[in-house]
Amino acid sequence: MKGEIVLEARDLSMHFGGVHAVDQVNFALWDNELRCLIGPNGAGKSTFFKCLTGQHVPTHGDVVIRDVHVAGREPHQIARLGVGIKTQVPNVFDGLSVEENIWLSARRWHKAQRAKVLTQETLERLALGDIRSAIVGTLAHGQRQWVELGMVVAAEPWLVLLDEPAAGMTHEEVETTAELIREVNKTATMIVVEHDMQFIRMISNKVTVFHEGRILIEDTMDVISADERVREVYLGHKSQ
Amino acid sequence: MTWNRENKWRAGLVVLGVIFLFAAPNVFQLFTIINMTTAIAFAILALSLGLIWGYGGILCFGQTAFFGLGAYAYTVAAINFGGSTWAILVAILVAMLVAAVLGYFVFYGRVSDVYLAVITLTATLILYSLMRRTSGPEYKIGKSLLGGFNGITSPPLNMPWDTSQVLFPEHVFYVAMAALILAYILCSWLVQTQFGRVSVAIRENELRAELLGYDIRFYKMALFTVGGGIAAVAGVVFCNGVGRVTPDVFNLYNTALTIIWVIVGGRGTLIGPVLGAILLFYLTSSLGTQAVLNNNLVLGAILILFVLLVPKGIVPSFTEWWDNRRALRTSRRKEVRMRRRRSRLAEANGEAGDER
Numbered sequence: 301m302k303g304e305i306v307l308e309a310r311d312l313s314m315h316f317g318g319v320h321a322v323d324q325v326n327f328a329l330w331d332n333e334l335r336c337l338i339g340p341n342g343a344g345k346s347t348f349f350k351c352l353t354g355q356h357v358p359t360h361g362d363v364v365i366r367d368v369h370v371a372g373r374e375p376h377q378i379a380r381l382g383v384g385i386k387t388q389v390p391n392v393f394d395g396l397s398v399e400e401n402i403w404l405s406a407r408r409w410h411k412a413q414r415a416k417v418l419t420q421e422t423l424e425r426l427a428l429g430d431i432r433s434a435i436v437g438t439l440a441h442g443q444r445q446w447v448e449l450g451m452v453v454a455a456e457p458w459l460v461l462l463d464e465p466a467a468g469m470t471h472e473e474v475e476t477t478a479e480l481i482r483e484v485n486k487t488a489t490m491i492v493v494e495h496d497m498q499f500i501r502m503i504s505n506k507v508t509v510f511h512e513g514r515i516l517i518e519d520t521m522d523v524i525s526a527d528e529r530v531r532e533v534y535l536g537h538k539s540q
Numbered sequence: 541m542t543w544n545r546e547n548k549w550r551a552g553l554v555v556l557g558v559i560f561l562f563a564a565p566n567v568f569q570l571f572t573i574i575n576m577t578t579a580i581a582f583a584i585l586a587l588s589l590g591l592i593w594g595y596g597g598i599l600c601f602g603q604t605a606f607f608g609l610g611a612y613a614y615t616v617a618a619i620n621f622g623g624s625t626w627a628i629l630v631a632i633l634v635a636m637l638v639a640a641v642l643g644y645f646v647f648y649g650r651v652s653d654v655y656l657a658v659i660t661l662t663a664t665l666i667l668y669s670l671m672r673r674t675s676g677p678e679y680k681i682g683k684s685l686l687g688g689f690n691g692i693t694s695p696p697l698n699m700p701w702d703t704s705q706v707l708f709p710e711h712v713f714y715v716a717m718a719a720l721i722l723a724y725i726l727c728s729w730l731v732q733t734q735f736g737r738v739s740v741a742i743r744e745n746e747l748r749a750e751l752l753g754y755d756i757r758f759y760k761m762a763l764f765t766v767g768g769g770i771a772a773v774a775g776v777v778f779c780n781g782v783g784r785v786t787p788d789v790f791n792l793y794n795t796a797l798t799i800i801w802v803i804v805g806g807r808g809t810l811i812g813p814v815l816g817a818i819l820l821f822y823l824t825s826s827l828g829t830q831a832v833l834n835n836n837l838v839l840g841a842i843l844i845l846f847v848l849l850v851p852k853g854i855v856p857s858f859t860e861w862w863d864n865r866r867a868l869r870t871s872r873r874k875e876v877r878m879r880r881r882r883s884r885l886a887e888a889n890g891e892a893g894d895e896r
C-alpha cells in the first residue's frame with residue numbers, strides 16, 4: 301500500500317522570536333495517505349501547515365513536495381504544484397457569491413468551459429446549489445467552511461491540507477464532511493488537523509501527534525489513545 | 541460576457557453617452573463645451589482610479605502622477621513630432637511604463653496598502669517639485685522646453701492623416717467624450733474577464749487568491765498599469781481642453797480631489813467615479829465664482845459628509861435603494877396575491893358550509 305513519499309519536512313523549524321512554534325520536525329507522507337494531525341492548542345499544527353504552503357518561510361529546514369524543494373517559495377507557486385489548503389480561519393471571498401468563489405478556484409486550472417462544468421459539479425457535490433447566488437459573507441460559519449472546502453475540491457489538487465474542517469459544524473454536517481474527506485482521499489493525499497477524536501476515528505488510521513512544536517508520536521489511533529504521554533499532553537488537557 | 545441586468549444598465553449608459561456626444565455641441569455654447577472637455581478629462585481620471593481601487597483594491601494616492609505624465613508626454617512628443625497622433629500613443633506608453641515599474645517594486649516587494657498610498661503620493665509630489673524646477677533653457681526634451689512653473693503650451697490634436705488639419709475645441713469635445721465612452725466600455729469589459737474577476741477576488745482576500753495559485757503580484761501590477769494608461773488618456777484630453785500643461789497637474793489638491801471623486805461616486809462601480817468627478821467639477825467651479833465659502837472647506841465638508849453618511853458613495857447607495865424597492869414591491873405583490881387566495885379559500889369554505 302505504501303507508495304512513494306510525496307511530502308517531506310526535513311528538520312523543519314519555525315520560530316517567532318523565542319516561540320518555537322515548529323521545532324525540528326521530520327515528517328513524511330506517503331502517496332494516497334490520509335493522515336490526521338492532532339495536538340493541544342498552540343502545538344504548532346497550523347504553523348506547520350503554513351510552512352508547507354509558503355505562508356511562512358521556515359526559520360530552518362526544508363520542505364520537499366514531490367522532489368521539489370519549496371521552503372521559501374511563494375504560496376501561489378506551491379499551490380501550482382497541486383496543493384490545496386483549507387485554513388483554520390476560513391479564507392473565502394466574502395464579498396462574492398458562492399458560485400463565484402468556486403468558479404475562481406476551478407478556473408485557475410481549467411479552460412472556461414470545463415471550469416463552468418466543474419463549478420456546477422462542485423456546487424452539487426457539496427449541496428451548495430440552493431445558496432449559489434448568496435454572498436459568502438452573509439452565510440453562517442459552517443456554510444462558509446463548506447464554501448472553502450468547495451474551493452479546495454474544485455481545484456482538484458492531489459495534495460489536500462485541511463485545518464480543522466469540521467470546526468463549528470453540527471453533528472450531521474460533521475458526518476457529511478467525513479464522508480467528503482473519504483471521497484476526496486480516493487484521488488488525493490491528505491493531511492487533516494482535527495480536535496474531534498470521533499471524527500478522526502471516522503476518517504483515518506494513522507495519526508501524528510504534535511506537542512510544543514515537535515512530533516510526540518506517530519501511530520494508529522488505538523495505540524495513540526492508549527499512550528500515557530499523549531493522555532498527559534492532549535487527552536488530559538482536553539478533559540480539564 | 542453575459543447579457544445580465546448590470547450590462548443592460550451599462551449599455552444604456554453608453555447609449556446616453558453617445559447621444560450626449562452628438563447633441564451637446566448643438567445645445568451648449570462653445571465656452572460650456574470647452575469647460576465640459578475638462579470635466580470629461582477628470583471623469584476619465586476618476587474612472588481609472590475607480591478601476592484599480594474599486595475593483596482591484598489598490599488605493600493609489602497618486603493617480604494624478606500618470607495623468608500628469610500623460611499630459612506632459614503628449615505635449616513634449618507632439619511638439620517634437622509636429623503631430624498629435626503618435627504623441628497620444630507615446631503618452632499612454634510612458635504612463636504605463638512608469639506604472640509598471642513602480643508597480644513592480646511596490647507589488648513584488650509586497651509593500652502594504654498604507655505604504656502603497658504613501659509611495660504613490662510621494663511619487664506625485666516629487667514629480668510636482670521636479671517639474672517646477674525645469675524653467676531654464678537647459679531643461680528641454682528635443683525641441684520642447686519644459687517651461688518650469690509655467691508649463692508648456694500643448695499642441696492641439698490634429699486629424700490622423702493630416703497634421704495641418706487641427707481640431708477646433710468643439711471637435712476636441714467629441715474626442716474627449718468618445719475617449720470617455722471607450723474607456724468606460726474597456727473597463728466594463730475588463731472587470732468581467734477572468735483577469736478582472738481574479739482582480740476582484742484579490743481585493744476580497746489576497747491570501748485565498750494566492751492559495752488558489754494566482755500570482756497576485758502580477759495581477760496587481762497589470763491592473764495598476766492599465767489604470768496608469770487610462771489616466772494618461774485623461775491627461776491628454778485635459779491638456780487639450782486647457783491648451784497647456786503645468787506642474788499643477790501633480791499638486792496635492794488634484795491628488796486629493798481624485799480620491800474624493802471616487803469616494804463620492806462610489807467604489808466598486810465604474811459609473812460612480814465618473815459621475816462623482818463631473819458633479820464635483822461643476823460644484824467647485826460654481827463655488828469658484830463666489831467668495832462666501834472657501835472651496836477647500838466645502839470639499840472637505842463633502843468628503844466628511846460622505847464618509848460618515850453615504851460611505852458607499854452615490855451610485856452603490858442608489859442601486860441598493862432601487863433593489864430594496866423592487867424587492868419590497870414584489871414581496872408586497874406576493875402578499876396581496878396570498879391575501880386574495882386566502883379570502884377566496886375562505887369564501888369557498890363558507891359556501892361549502894352553507895351547503896351543509
Ligand SMILES: Nc1ncnc2c1ncn2[C@@H]1O[C@H](COP(=O)(O)OP(=O)(O)OP(=O)(O)O)[C@@H](O)[C@H]1O
Nearest residue numbers: 316319321339340341342343344345346347348388
Ligand atoms: N505569526 C505568529 N507570530 C508569533 N507567534 C505565533 C504566530 N503564529 C503562531 N504563533 C505561536 O505559535 C504557536 C503555535 O501556534 P499554532 O497556531 O500553529 O498552533 P495550533 O496547533 O494550530 O493550535 P490550535 O489548535 O489552537 O489551532 C502558538 O504558541 C502561537 O501563539
Ligand SMILES: [Mg+2]
Nearest residue numbers: 345346347388
Ligand atoms: Mg491551528
